[in-house]
Structures are given as structure tokens and as C-alpha cells.
Amino acid sequence: xxxxxxxxxxxxxxxxxxxxxxxxxxxxxxxxxxxxxxxxxxxxxxxxxxxxxxxxxxxxxxxxxxxxxxxxxxxxxxxxxxxxxxxxxxxxxxxxxxxxxxxxxxxxxxxxxxxxxxxxxxxxxxxxxxxxxxxxxxxxxxxxxxxxxxxxxxxxxxxxxxxxxxxxxxxxxxxxxxxxxxxxxxxxxxxxxxxxxxxxxxxxxxxxxxxxxxxxxxxxxxxxxxxxxxxxxxxxxxxxxxxxxxxxxxxxxxxxxxxxxxxxxxxxxxxxxxxxxxxxxxxxxxxxxxxxxxxxxxxxxxxxxxxx
Numbered sequence: 146x147x148x149x150x151x152x153x154x155x156x157x158x159x160x161x162x163x164x165x166x167x168x169x170x171x172x173x174x175x176x177x178x179x180x181x182x183x184x185x186x187x188x189x190x191x192x193x194x195x196x197x198x199x200x201x202x203x204x205x206x207x208x209x210x211x212x213x214x215x216x217x218x219x220x221x222x223x224x225x226x227x228x229x230x231x232x233x234x235x236x237x238x239x240x241x242x243x244x245x246x247x248x249x250x251x252x253x254x255x256x257x258x259x260x261x262x263x264x265x266x267x268x269x270x271x272x273x274x275x276x277x278x279x280x281x282x283x284x285x286x287x288x289x290x291x292x293x294x295x296x297x298x299x300x301x302x303x304x305x306x307x308x309x310x311x312x313x314x315x316x317x318x319x320x321x322x323x324x325x326x327x328x329x330x331x332x333x334x335x336x337x338x339x340x341x342x343x344x345x346x347x348x349x350x351x352x353x354x355x356x357x358x359x360x361x362x363x364x365x366x367x368x369x370x371x372x373x374x375x376x377x378x379x380x381x382x383x384x385x386x387x388x389x390x391x392x393x394x395x396x397x398x399x400x401x402x403x404x405x406x407x408x409x410x411x412x413x414x415x416x417x418x419x420x421x422x423x424x425x426x427x428x429x430x431x432x433x434x435x436x437x438x439x440x441x442x443x444x445x446x447x448x449x450x451x452x453x
Contacts, residue, residue: 213244213246213254214434215429215434216430217238217242217244217254218254218257218429218433219430219432220426221234221237221238221254221255221258222254222259222411223415223425223429224237225255226388226392226411226415227388228388228391228392230248230395231248231249231251231252232248234246234251234255235247255407255411257433259410259411260407261432262411262429263432264428264444264448265304265413267448267451268303268304268451269304269319272297272304272319272320273320273321273326275326276326277299277326277327277329278298278299278320278328279299279329279330280295280296280297280316280328280330280336280382281295281330281331281382281383281386282295282335283296284393285307285393285405286398287307287400287404288399288401290309291309292307292309292398292402292405293307293308293310294306294308294386294389294409295307295315295316295319296382296385296386296389297316297319297382298385298416300381301420301451302420303417304417305409306319306406307402307406307408307409311333311335312335313334313335313336313338316328316336316339320339322338325340325341326341327341327343328341328343329342329343329345329379329382330342330344331345331379332345347379347380389412417447421447421450423443423447428443428444428447431443
């Protein structure tokens with residue numbers, strides 16, 4: 146037991162007692178047990194009824210009912226994709242524009258934009274038909290649990306999808322098991338099922354001896370020499386993942402799997418529009434203003450290009 150001095154009259158901090166030669170000073174000391182904080186989470190979600198198959202949604206599941214125009218909604222979605230927080234979006238609307246909007250209201254607006262974007266499904270459907278695809282994945286937190294965002298892209302499109310698994314079942318499900326194109330990827334084992342692969346040589350040069358032990362054959366390192374459109378690196382996927390990584394640093398991930406899915410939808414659509422030389426804000430504005438009659442000229446243009 147350690148005391149503040151030697152011999153008698155010393156004070157023991159551990160037992161809070163004093164010797165007879167050093168009487169108490171008259172101050173009364175009380176100790177209270179630390180209070181345990183209780184946290185209650187109120188979740189408002191939507192889903193499919195198991196009995197009737199109809200979609201059920203809480204009236205506040207997508208955020209408060211905020212009535213704003215499609216032009217502002219499209220710009221808020223673009224700012225969110227650029228990495229701005231919902232609080233900053235709220236300040237942008239309330240202060241310079243004079244439109245009262247809470248952070249949850251801004252989230253509701255962005256959610257409605259991503260929920261009404263048909264292009265995302267189109268991109269996913271044409272992935273198995275692509276001759277060349279860059280493949281990669283990065284970590285993404287969902288309610289503080291480790292998830293992953295997978296990316297599949299080429300010079301024409303970008304497709305991101307969240308999943309809790311990092312196994313090969315994810316690309317196998319998205320690209321189908323007998324994918325006939327060439328995949329540019331790193332040395333992650335989840336891509337081993339692919340028949341035609343171009344392993345990223347940038348990853349290879351980081352630890353040549355180690356990779357040689359794992360891959361005794363060099364055929365997956367030389368695919369770019371005789372396959373048009375195949376690069377010797379995977380920088381394409383890395384570049385398109387960068388906006389998502391910036392957003393991850395600002396938001397620390399998502400609170401729900403649905404939120405992670407909306408993030409991937411927004412980034413996929415915006416990045417694909419940039420590759421197709423179409424202003425993403427025009428496409429999002431079109432979706433929000435012409436949602437009722439289903440007339441989407443820009444979406445039809447992109448769909449036609451991707452299906453060709």
C-alpha cells in the first residue's frame with residue numbers, strides 16, 4: 146500500500162483513513178457511485194409485410210415531410226455526394242437561401258432523391274454484359290459494425306453496393322459465376338472464381354515475393370498485353386472509390402443498411418453521369434420534377450447507352 150509519507154501520520158489514499166497523529170480536518174467526504182447512462186434509440190423504418198407483401202413505411206421513416214422543389218432537391222443530393230453533412234446542408238438552405246430546413250429534413254430530401262432513381266437498377270443489370278470491369282472494395286461502418294462497399298466500374302459506368310461480407314459470394318452474385326469479361330482486381334481471394342483476371346501490378350510490386358508464392362502462375366499478371374481495354378493497374382476503381390472514402394471520413398459510415406444502400410445509389414448515379422458527360426444534377430432534377438408521369442429523357446438516354 147502506497148502512502149504520501151513514511152512513518153506515522155501518513156495518509157492512505159486507498160483506504161481514505163488517517164492515523165491517530167493526523168486527525169481529520171473536519172471536511173466530510175462522500176463517495177457516490179457513477180451513474181450509468183441509458184440510451185434509447187427510436188427507429189422509424191419501412192419494409193415489406195410478410196403476410197400481404199405490401200410495402201409499409203412509417204410516416205417519418207424518410208425524414209420529415211419537407212416540400213421543396215426538384216431543383217433544390219437535386220442540388221442537395223449533389224452536395225451530399227460531395228461529402229457535406231446533413232447539418233451543413235441544413236445551414237446552406239436556412240442561412241443563404243432563407244429556406245428553413247432541419248438536418249433531418251435535409252436527410253429526408255436526399256433519401257427521396259435516391260429512392261426515385263431508376264438508373265441504379267439499370268447499371269446493375271448491365272454489369273454482367275461488360276467486357277472489362279475494375280473491381281475493388283473498401284470498408285464501411287454500418288451502426289459501428291464492419292461492412293464493405295464493393296465497386297465495379299469501367300469507362301462507361303460505376304456501380305457500388307454495400308454488403309456485410311467480403312467473400313467472393315458478393316461479386317459472384319453481382320457478376321454471375323460464369324462472367325465472361327475480364328476483371329481488373331487486386332489479389333483478394335474473393336475474385337479467384339473469375340475466369341479472366343488482370344491482377345493489379347501496383348499491388349503486386351508492393352510485395353513481389355509474397356505474391357509469387359500465392360500465385361505461382363503469371364497469366365493473371367499479363368492479361369493486359371493481349372486484351373484491349375484491360376489496364377495493368379486498378380486505379381480506375383480506386384479513383385471512383387475516393388469520393389466515398391472522403392464521405393466516410395466525414396460521416397463515419399451509415400446508421401442502417403438502407404442508409405448505406407442509398408449512399409451507394411447516389412455515388413453510382415453521379416459517377417456514371419460524369420463518365421457519360423451528362424450533368425448529374427440535371428438527371429436528379431428530372432427525376433424529382435417528372436416522377437409522376439414517368440417521363441425521364443435523360444434517364445432513357447443513359448439507359449440506351451448502357452444497354453448498347
